[in-house]
Amino acid sequence: MILKSKPIIWTISGADCSGGAGIAADIKTGHSLNVEVCHLITANTVQNSQQLISVNAVATDILQQQVDALIIDKKPAVIKIGLLANKEQVFWLAETLLTLKQQLKQQATYLKIVYDPVGQASVGGSLSTLSTADLKPLLPLIDIITPNLAEAKALAEVTKVAINEPCDAKALAQAIHELGPNTVIVKGGHTELENNQDSQSNNCIDYCLHLLPRKLSNQAIDFIEYQLSTARIDTRYSHGGGCSFASAISSFLAHGYLIRDAFTLSKAFINQGLAVHQSETDYYGAFTQLGWPERPECFPQICDEFSQAQKLLAPFNTLNLAEQTKLGLYVVVDSIDWLKKLLPLNLNIIQLRLKNIPSDELEALIIQAVQLSKNYQSRLFINDYWQLAIKHGAYGVHIGQEDIQAADLNAINQAGLRLGISTHGCYEFLLAQQLRPSYLAIGAIFPTKTKDMTGQIQGLENLSQLLKLATDIPIVAIGGISLQRAAQVWKTGVDSIAVVTAITEADNPEQAVADFQDIIRTVC
Numbered sequence: 392m393i394l395k396s397k398p399i400i401w402t403i404s405g406a407d408c409s410g411g412a413g414i415a416a417d418i419k420t421g422h423s424l425n426v427e428v429c430h431l432i433t434a435n436t437v438q439n440s441q442q443l444i445s446v447n448a449v450a451t452d453i454l455q456q457q458v459d460a461l462i463i464d465k466k467p468a469v470i471k472i473g474l475l476a477n478k479e480q481v482f483w484l485a486e487t488l489l490t491l492k493q494q495l496k497q498q499a500t501y502l503k504i505v506y507d508p509v510g511q512a513s514v515g516g517s518l519s520t521l522s523t524a525d526l527k528p529l530l531p532l533i534d535i536i537t538p539n540l541a542e543a544k545a546l547a548e549v550t551k552v553a554i555n556e557p558c559d560a561k562a563l564a565q566a567i568h569e570l571g572p573n574t575v576i577v578k579g580g581h582t583e584l585e586n587n588q589d590s591q592s593n594n595c596i597d598y599c600l601h602l603l604p605r606k607l608s609n610q611a612i613d614f615i616e617y618q619l620s621t622a623r624i625d626t627r628y629s630h631g632g633g634c635s636f637a638s639a640i641s642s643f644l645a646h647g648y649l650i651r652d653a654f655t656l657s658k659a660f661i662n663q664g665l666a667v668h669q670s671e672t673d674y675y676g677a678f679t680q681l682g683w684p685e686r687p688e689c690f691p692q693i694c695d696e697f698s699q700a701q702k703l704l705a706p707f708n709t710l711n712l713a714e715q716t717k718l719g720l721y722v723v724v725d726s727i728d729w730l731k732k733l734l735p736l737n738l739n740i741i742q743l744r745l746k747n748i749p750s751d752e753l754e755a756l757i758i759q760a761v762q763l764s765k766n767y768q769s770r771l772f773i774n775d776y777w778q779l780a781i782k783h784g785a786y787g788v789h790i791g792q793e794d795i796q797a798a799d800l801n802a803i804n805q806a807g808l809r810l811g812i813s814t815h816g817c818y819e820f821l822l823a824q825q826l827r828p829s830y831l832a833i834g835a836i837f838p839t840k841t842k843d844m845t846g847q848i849q850g851l852e853n854l855s856q857l858l859k860l861a862t863d864i865p866i867v868a869i870g871g872i873s874l875q876r877a878a879q880v881w882k883t884g885v886d887s888i889a890v891v892t893a894i895t896e897a898d899n900p901e902q903a904v905a906d907f908q909d910i911i912r913t914v915c
Contacts, residue, residue: 398645404473411630411677531571718887835870
């Protein structure tokens with residue numbers, strides 16, 4: 392058996408002789424998240440649980456020798472940066488990263504850089520005296536920067552930026568972005584209770600600003616905000632937590648996760664480690680790395696503007712399945728002719744996905760589809776066109792992530808329609824689950840002919856991980872599921888398998904339906 396090689400990350404940071412932070416935390420985190428970690432030590436620190444005694448910088452020529460050795464056979468997918476001891480290291484690192492990015496890009500490898508801007512030791516004392524001005528050569532090369540609130544204030548030079556009280560994480564993130572990093576995550580774990588953005592519930596709020604520059608005539612910049620909330624965990628076993636968060640982000644990115652999912656999984660990873668020693672406050676100990684986060688209670692709540700606006704939404708109607716009955720096969724079709732062919736097969740659920748239909752024809756087709764479905768037991772979902780689905784009394788509506796925020800979910804709910812939502816990864820799954828729909832779809836499990844899902848292919852392993860976070864809402868797997876792949880997908884424990892071309896391009900669609908149903912009935 393040939394094992395798949397692990398992704399490789401490099402960590403460029405300081406060594407903590409007390410074993411909690413810096414290189415030690417990065418190695419423990421990376422190994423617990425199944426990545427290979429190579430390390431370059433920028434400084435040997437002398438510290439314990441009481442005080443920081445000294446910071447002893449390593450010469451840049453030694454660091455360069457290590458880079459030259461590693462790049463031959465340990466090329467990184469991600470480089471995580473922590474403690475930089477002096478300006479000489481900053482200038483060396485900026486030149487080195489620029490060279491590495493250009494070199495690896497020629498080999499079709501797009502190196503990501505994560506920077507944890509370490510300023511103060513958690514026991515007190517300054518690890519670095521570098522100012523924002525000193526870091527300016529480096530910051531434009533950074534993809535993701537992960538300061539806590541104090542570090543963010545220092546980077547943003549908060550006295551020069553209008554920051555509201557309590558401290559505005561968004562304004563800080565925008566100020567830091569202007570220095571160069573594309574993505575800024577301001578961690579809320581160090582926020583004092585009286586300044587916390589959610590002080591009434593004593594929650595920690597982590598804020599992520601992910602900016603996407605567009606070369607448009609008006610120089611517009613699109614940005615995406617992600618905000619996570621978790622209950623504050625009272626423990627002093629937190630030494631190295633900040634380093635571990637940044638190295639967790641690096642590890643998840645190295646595994647191919649999008650930033651929103653790496654952010655969410657890293658928050659769960661930190662919560663999982665802190666919870667081990669919850670309420671142990673009499674000893675300052677190292678953060679505990681426990682491996683891939685799986686416990687639902689450790690995952691954060693999504694608290695962006697959209698999720699907050701939907702908080703009072705009542706749960707959507709259920710699918711009225713008999714007890715212990717699963718949805719089974721879910722066929723997605725694009726025409727009335729296909730409905731006429733497949734509705735008589737008495738599927739539990741079917742979807743009409745109409746694309747590129749003239750508006751003057753669309754309503755008539757939906758009316759026909761709804762009337763046709765009333766003669767059969769299949770639950771008919773209309774894709775996207777929720778206004779027409781409401782108007783003509785459809786059983787349900789399915790909405791994709793790109794359309795969910797524009798839809799009036801309260802109107803859909805009050806009309807009594809069921810709601811299905813597409814999700815692509817951990818962040819969207821948690822957000823959609825908070826809306827309490829009738830079912831959740833996860834995809835694409837495999838590459839698909841119907842849509843370009845580059846960067847969002849979930850695979851069986853990620854599907855299995857997401858199912859551990861599921862509640863009682865039925866879960867539908869969709870995307871590239873052929874007859875040959877159906878059994879392995881069904882074994883993950885999903886409630887339904889959704890298929891498109893495996894039916895619509897089959898030589899005998901009715902037989903293909905029967906074959907899928909046979910797998911669902913017999914495979915455990």
